Amino acid sequence: MALLPRSIDSPYLNRAARPAAPNGVARAKSGVTAEYVRAVIYTLNRDANLWASELPVALNQILEIGIASLDCQVASVWQVYDGGKKLSCLAQHELGLGQVEPSADMQKDQYGLFFTAIDNHKVLAVEDSLADARTEELVAPYLIPHDVGALLAGTIQRGGCCHGYIVFEQLAQSRQWTQTEKEFVAAIAELVNQIIQVCALRKQNQLLGLLNSISHGLGAPLSAAALAQLGMEKLRIFYPDIWAGFYKIEQPSRAAQLVCFIGDDIPKIARQAGRDIPLNNDLCMTLKQTDEIFIIPDCSAWDGALDLPFMDIAIAVGTAAVAAVPLKTNGELLGFILIWSRQKIYNVDAYCETYRFFGEIFELEYAKAVSIERLTSDLHHDSLTGVYNRQQLLADLEQLEPAEANANHATIQPKEPEKCHLCLLIELKGFKQINDTLGHSHANSILVELSKRLVEVAKNYNDVVIYRLDGAELGLLGRGFDSSVEKLMAQLQVCISRPVLVSGLQIVITARFGIAQTPNNYLPDYGLLKSADIALGWAKKADNSFVFAAEPQLGELTPVSIFGDLGKDQMPAEMLCNKTMIYEPCRDIVGPDDAELTADLSRAIEYNELILYYQPQFDLNTGKMVSCEALLRWKHEQHGFIAPEKFIRLAERGKLVRTLTMWVLRQSVSQISIFKLMEMDVPVAINVSALDIVDLDFPAQIRDLFGEFEVDPEDLVMEITEAVLMSDPERSLAVISRLEKYGLRVDIDEFGAGFSSLACMHQLPLSSVKINRNFIKGLVDNSRHQRIVRSIIGMAHGLGVKVIAVGIEDKLTLELLKSYGCDLGQGFHFGKPVSAAEFIAGSGGQ
DSSP, X not given: OOOSOOOSSOGGGOGGGOOOOXXXXXXXXXXXXXXXXXXXXXXHHTOHHHHHSOHHHHHHHHHHHHHHHHTOSEEEEEEEEGGGTEXXXXXXXXXXXXXXXXXXXXXXXXXXXXHHHHHHOSEEEESSTTTOGGGGGGIIIIITTTTEEEEXXXXXXXXXXXXXXXXXXXXXXXXXXXXXXXXHHHHHHHHHHHHHHHHHHHHHHHHHHHHHHHHHHTTSOXXXXXXXXXXXXXXXXXXXXXXXXXXXXXXXOSEEEEEEEEOTTSOHHHHHHTSEEETTSHHHHHHHHOSSOEEESOGGGOOOOSOOTTHHHHHHTTOOEEEEEEEEETTEEEEEEEEEESSOOSOHHHHHHHHHHHHHHHHHHHHHHHHHHHHHHHHHBOTTTOSEEHHHHHHHHHHHXXXXXXXXXXXXXTTSOOOEEEEEEEEETTHHHHHHHHOHHHHHHHHHHHHHHHHHHHTTSTTEEEEEEETTEEEEEEEEEOSOHHHHHHHHHXXXXXXXXXXXXXXXXXXXXXXXXXXXXXXXXXXXHHHHHHHHHHHHHOOSOSEEEEETTTTEEEEOOOSTTOOGGGSOHHHHTOEEEEOOGGGOOSOOTTHHHHHHHHHHHHTTOEEEEEEEEEETTTOOXXXXXXXXXXXXXXXXXXXXXXXXXXXXXXXXXXXXHHHHHHHHHHHHHHHHHTTOOOOEEEEOOHHHHTOTTHHHHHHHHHHHHTOOGGGEEEEEEHHHHHHSHXXXXXXHHHHHHTTOEEEEEEETSSOOOHHHHHHSOXXXXXXXXXHHTTGGGOHHHHHHHHHHHHHHHHTTOEEEEEOOOSHHHHHHHHHHTOOEEESTTTOOOBOHHHHHHHTTTO
């Protein structure tokens, strides 16, 4: 209906202002003909710009053409919300004015007759709007003020239900609508229906892309504050006309604390006004009590009934609408996103749906970041002594790996002093006896005191950190250590050997030390920690010598003083009891733990001792098996079945990945040829590593295999994970394009894990995507996962790609996925991975 006041002598009756029909479509003088209807609909359906436009632009174009075709003055599109209880105007076009901003809602409890009429008619033709019973409720509020004489409305139907309608208005006079005009409106309504669905899917894909870009930004660890900043920035990209702020709630705080407020153009006074919001404020109280989004769609109509102290400033700086999205964990309000929009919100439900979806994903990521921050201190600090723990030492050592690998580069530039990395392990001796005789609390007091002393020593050096590893074992890591190891050891020995006073008793502690240092006193295959641990083990076996180093040419152990001019005779007796060993590779006759296993893996590949198991994949609609996935297994003679993640890691370290991949490929292609001989049409999917997917020669090697076994390339599917794809997107795309050129199919595995780039995926010749099994597990009881899975399926189908759900273990999950339109399924509900013989037997040879 017309939404702006209009006088009886309406300017819209001026036919000269009527727009033209679409290019190439001639309208008959006698009115709308069947041929004209077909031509208009055909032209609109072929208009690529129309389908690519944003919804308001597309609707305005359709309404303008509809007005021209029907020779009327006003047209609008309305959509159903609140379960059929409300109609909201999506778009409106008026002759002479063009596109008019929509600004009206209709409630079913006020206009029941009209709602019933549009529900019961595919096309509602009202020839005299003032005399028709179906529109009598509209006479006073709409029809007379806007001079509407006749209406022609086409219902937008989806799934047999009314989802809205498109209405054309004849002003100032009644009108008899022809059958062809009714058919035209019905066709236009169906076109609008398709446009709305396409735009909704595109918007959903854009939102999913936004959320994926947030997850992609999490590739490096982010603090909770940095994650909040990233989330608000991404939300503002999606809605450029908003200012977005994130507030966190931490007990016992009495206010919701502003973490970030995003918007370069937001006035400073607005930032200050929204700094902190008291928890007893009406906004916080409302969000605590409900899971619903708090929204004021039109600030100009705000009556001030709620206690919102920031509203006056918000309105003053141009805010037209306000929304707050609650973030809750286990029913407790964690925080909320406060959104100030410079545009009024008309389609409240649509906006709330988007905000709610964003809020759920952001809530999950932010809650994880907060939990990680809260746990980081506990995870990386020892609760007794306050120093770092083993986990932090492992993390710090991992950061040193590149530096260790390049430690010898300093020899290229001899003028610069070489910096080393030092790892030192300290085992305090006799602590079991201390526990048994003095008690646990006294033993703890000794550990605390000694840790404080070690920390004081570490302060004398740059970037030297103390750790408590386990029980009575402490550690030290010196990154870029360029000081004297002898000097450091002397200070450590002295501080440990000083008596500790416990309940009036002077306790003297002795220790063993194991040292590893780059570039010479460690083994790269072991790393610093294990090298130091081996040296500590040697110290345990040492007898009388207090410090040992190796004489490489003799292969013997020789006592060596590390205290400079301080001779053995001058050392305190307790210091002589301390045993120290420096790691020397020439002493270590035992190779790395995994060396033997890696050699066994190489032999297993060479002598075909590996096994491929096959797990079926089923069409969820027909229940038929359509393909399978090949899963690699290794049964070791001594160790039994070895976990795939372990021997894959061995393959990567031992540079066996390509050999292993080619073994799997050859076995898979050979098995496909056997399936063909048994008249089984079963494509096989295999996993491909990052090293394979960036090798430009890889596709040609696969092509040669197909020629050797005379197998159709379409029967082999390459599965790559999102992480693999994004490791080198440009090179991966080149390899995948060559694979597709040779006829191979490519799937994305573990989709939804957070690395994907929709722009990159759009370029890939994909056949299907596999939803990350973490989203399928517990799907029936997890509403958040249900929404994510539905969105992934909708996005994939929008790209013309099939969806495979992995990890289906029960019938309820299967039925739920079928209702979402998921194409294929795989999991224990259908069958476990089995050998080729069992797979063939289980399929009945079909």
